[in-house]
């Protein structure tokens with residue numbers, strides 16, 4: 001049964017009736033990422049697509065608010081018209097999942113969906129300043145608001161960001177925004193091995209020249225030659241100066257090529273969306289770890305999963321990894337490789353059978369699992385929202 | 395002042411004091427347990443000095459394991475606990491109660507690890523905010539959140555309050571700069587949340603811990619981001635005829651796509667107080683002052699400043715004065731960062747911390763003035779202009795109970811005004827006891843109950859800093 005409420009009151013009523021009947025409820029935005037996480041067994045679905053529209057936009061206060069079902073595209077266009085943007089460059093999962101439809105702003109909030117800019121400007125959770133959500137009691141709950149400095153009460157905004165619908169149905173979200181930079185350029189070094197490339201990125205990120213994005217594409221990822229990328233965003237005069245300074249600082253790695261405009265934008269879109277792994281049968285993992293450990297993790301994984309392919313974002317701290325989808329899709333090997341290094345692995349794309357059998361999110365320690373189950377229960381006592389979406393039994 | 399109530403002390407706990415002290419003494423080194431009245435006195439309040447309560451005992455553990463042992467013991471004994479960093483909370487967040495044990499992290503003050511390649515450092519919770527930057531500044535790095543109290547306040551307290559500072563406009567507040575914590579929960583279990591990587595698996599517990607005001611557990615270690623310093627930084631003073639022009643200039647600068655590292659506002663009384671204290675060279679012939687700091691190479695700063703100055707001129711700026719030396723820069727920031735202390739030299743004050751949508755600034759300044767005048771009081775305004783976080787300092791005489799009550803009432807009216815125009819009660823100082831009873835102005839029952847249910851996951855019996863944040867009436871039962 002599909003519910004498409006068009007007001008908050010209707011949405012509350014839908015949730016209340018579902019809670020009364022105790023049937024599992026799936027939440028859908030644009031439906032572009034439903035392949036994520038553990039496959040759900042919901043019998044009812046509530047869609048946010050009836051709750052649309054921008055509710056607040058004050059460019060001089062750098063804030064935008066919208067109903068959860070508002071297409072991300074509308075938000076981005078509205079901001080672009082006033083020379084602004086979302087700070088965190090949200091990933092578009094459609095390429096990776098081969099899905100269609102329009103991603104919604106509510107999903108960006110619910111999934112804490114970020115992109116390359118996360119390394120410098122923070123994740124979606126860092127820009128999300130207010131939410132309204134219907135919890136598993138059918139109550140409309142708000143947290144945060146429309147101002148960016150706000151420490152009033154417990155920060156439920158962050159808790160809900162990244163909870164993938166398991167804590168409630170978002171009806172409205174408010175984000176902080178930033179001005180668009182005057183000019184954007186990408187510096188590209190070629191032929192570096194992973195270790196050297198991550199050392200280059202680390203040198204740049206530890207410099208005063210503020211790269212806004214830092215990625216490494218090993219040989220065979222999108223091109224024959226390995227490419228190491230730094231993106232600068234700033235006023236035009238600063239860009240020329242900073243690009244030259246970075247080239248000088250990093251001259252030991254060779255001379256970078258500079259690209260900008262469409263070529264630069266397209267390249268970063270591929271990085272953001274992990275588009276190098278689009279349309280293949282491989283399982284796709286996302287590893288989050290200390291940047292310097294990125295190459296160590298991939299080297300260890302390559303020893304046990306011979307066909308693995310990967311690339312790095314976030315200066316080496318985000319590894320996108322594609323492996324054969326059979327068996328446990330490399331889960332045991334990947335998590336064993338991370339054990340001595342710290343960090344964690346999330347299975348982003350895999351056939352349903354694999355995602356049902358393998359923990360999609362990193363298993364938590366016993367006390368943290370207890371807290372996780374407790375938080376789920378505190379929002380959703382009957383366990384109706386996306387049961388088991390993140391962890392079995394939660 | 396006495397308007398804010400504390401829960402009545404549990405007579406059973408008071409009667410068992412000796413046995414509780416004996417129990418604690420078995421868990422920590424002798425010099426870590428403070429029991430005498432004289433030695434407990436420094437812990438009876440924080441920077442909200444109008445309120446004080448003598449705690450049952452104070453424990454200053456040296457290790458995470460000791461913290462765990464003490465928490466487990468208090469939990470088993472049903473004794474309330476008040477976590478404490480440096481006790482600089484302006485909201486009364488660290489004020490104890492008669493039946494509670496204060497657990498202070500001040501002895502845990504070591505920097506554990508500095509990792510430039512990954513741009514993080516790991517510190518114990520009692521390390522001061524400034525010491526984190528101090529440990530890495532020779533190598534060109536810094537820790538971004540910079541509360542004015544940074545010389546004294548601890549990282550544990552910063553996490554407790556999700557503290558901000560003048561440079562947060564560009565670099566974010568504490569929650570945006572903490573990557574991992576070691577948290578001891580009430581039952582004594584020790585958990586690692588996050589680490590040196592950028593996001594942790596599962597629910598964002600790190601985001602929940604930041605700003606939780608000591609209600610969810612005790613942080614003993616933290617991994618924080620360190621950033622490379624800009625090539626140069628230069629604060630510039632802009633004197634405007636009135637706050638209205640200054641406020642409009644702030645909106646126009648942001649509207650032009652410029653985000654300076656800092657944009658700080660002072661009104662005339664604040665300028666006078668701070669100048670008398672710091673001799674910073676602030677212009678005295680203006681009604682409102684903006685301190686705007688830009689960063690980068692000399693040429694970059696020149697270019698950015700040229701844009702900002704042009705906008706300020708369109709908004710009627712009178713004086714524009716650039717810092718010409720490191721000494722001048724230090725004096726300019728000293729003046730701003732000692733605003734509270736300097737005010738304290740001339741009068742008693744209470745410091746408000748509401749945030750408003752910046753577009754509401756002219757209206758709010760005018761209404762605030764009326765409120766203050768209505769009570770026959772005086773106010774000095776300093777605030778973070780870029781993000782609308784106001785700090786009206788309401789001046790009063792603490793030896794005059796009637797005036798003290800008026801100051802508290804005026805403060806409450808101002809905070810209600812902040813909420814009315816779409817803002818919030820507190821931007822960076824926290825709720826503590828100070829704004830506890832105003833929470834119902836900003837939140838309805840469903841909002842507050844959801845927060846309390848999350849709180850209950852960590853502390854179902856209201857033992858962790860129980861007098862704070864949530865109104866004493868209408869709390870959900872265990």
Ligand SMILES: Cc1cc2nc3c(=O)[nH]c(=O)nc-3n(C[C@@H](O)[C@H](O)[C@@H](O)COP(=O)(O)OP(=O)(O)OC[C@H]3O[C@@H](n4cnc5c(N)ncnc54)[C@H](O)[C@@H]3O)c2cc1C
Pocket residue numbers: 026027028029030031032033034035036037038048068069091093101102103104105106107108110111112113114164165166168169170171286346348360386389390
């Ligand atoms: C288990 C799991 C793992 C994921 N891993 C990653 C990852 O590693 N990296 C990454 O960048 N993204 C990840 N995602 C992101 C992704 O799944 C998106 O959340 C997404 O599925 C949807 O975009 P859409 O608008 O097309 O929404 P849909 O595909 O329709 O909905 C997707 C998800 O968002 C939630 N959602 C949508 N709207 C609302 C709302 N109004 N209120 C509450 N919840 C809502 C749904 O519950 C659902 O889980 C993950 C998601 C899940 C569930």
Ligand SMILES: Cc1cc2nc3c(=O)[nH]c(=O)nc-3n(C[C@H](O)[C@H](O)[C@H](O)COP(=O)(O)OP(=O)(O)OC[C@H]3O[C@@H](n4cnc5c(N)ncnc54)[C@H](O)[C@@H]3O)c2cc1C
Pocket residue numbers: 440441476477478479480481482483484487488499519540541542543546547548549550551552553554555556557558559560607608609611612613614734735822823824859
């Ligand atoms: C002159 C002055 C200027 C100030 N300027 C600013 C400013 O610019 N910006 C700003 O944000 N604040 C400012 N403050 C407020 C205050 O300094 C901050 O709130 C600071 O973070 C408190 O740190 P602390 O170590 O003193 O913590 P405390 O006051 O001891 O405690 C603060 C809260 O955190 C909890 N807590 C402390 N340690 C821990 C721990 N290890 N684990 C869990 N919880 C803990 C306590 O229970 C309490 O609720 C200022 C205060 C003063 C006096």
